[in-house]
Structures are given as C-alpha cells and as structure tokens.
Amino acid sequence: MNLSTLKLLRPMGLTLALLVVLEVISATIFPLVGIENYQIPFNILIVLYLSFKLDSPYLALLILSVQYFHSLFSIEGWAIGTLIGVLLSRIIYLFKEIIDFFAFPLVILVVQACLLSWFIFSSLFIYFQNHSFGPVWSRFWVFIPESLIASLISPVLFLILERIWKQNEEASLRGLN
Secondary structure, three states, X not given: OOHHHHHHHHHHHHHHHHHHHHHHHHHHHHHHOOOOOOOOOHHHHHHHHHHXXXXXXXXXXXXHHHXXXXXXXXXXXXXXXXXXXXXXXXXXXXXXXXXXXXXXXXHHHHHHHHHHHHHHHHHHHHHHHHOOOHHHHHHHHHHHHHHHHHHHHHHHHHHHHHHHHHHHHHHHXXXXX
C-alpha cells in the first residue's frame, strides 16, 4: 500500500459507515411507516459521487466495497452491481468535466439519467438470466418512485460526501495524513 492508498482509507471508511447508517434507516424506518416495497438506492448514489469526483486507479475497488457493503442489506448481487458501477463510471469519466455539482437542478437531472442507465443495464442482466421481460416490467414500476426520490435527495447526499472527501484532501495538504 502506498501513501495515496492510505489517503483513501479514512474517507472511504467514513463513506461506508454513512452507507451502513443510511441502509439501516432505509431498512427499518420505511417498513415502519408502511413503505415495504421501496428502498432508496444509496449505494448507487455513492457510486455516482465517487465516479464523478475521484480520479483514482482504485475506483473499481471502491465501487466493489460500496456494493459489497450494500449486499449486506439487499438480495441484489454485489458482482452485477460492481460490474454496472464500473461500466457506468467509465461512461461518467467522459462527461464529468461538463457537470457542475453546485447547480442542484443539473445534479438531479444527471443523477436521474445515471439511475435510468443503471436500471437499463441491470434489466439487461435480468433479461439474460430469465429470458423474459416480466421481472423487468414489474421492477420498472418500483424503479420510478425510488429513482425520483433518490434524484431529489442526491444534492444533499453529495454535499455530505463532499465534506467527507474534502476533509481528507485538506488534511493531506496540511500534511496531517
């Protein structure tokens, strides 16, 4: 492990802790208020943030760790999620310079487009496994409200993640890391 790898450990640990807290809240609070079939995809939002903000050769491993921690709370496969996350991060790499993350309406639209892309890629995997669009079609009706809510809360989550990752950057500039 070199120094740049060590600099990723603290913010990634905090990011994974935030993911666990959000997944626990999502898995406990939503069913208590009667929302049982919906779960906000915090893991995808974190993967999108990492894809837009980090230029690291370890991005695929960071995506893997996010998906692996998410798999503790979901029956979704971490392998397919990791593959889709890395594929989407490569696509995002082409467009990341033209996105201004301080324009919240633009962030909401970009996140919605990325969530739609994630849904399309994962639906293709489901179709290839089942050779039927039945599960994809039923999943689409769950995807719509989940993605809209996720898109609307993404600017707030991105601000929190910005503070987590910015603290690490400022500390390294002061020589504390």
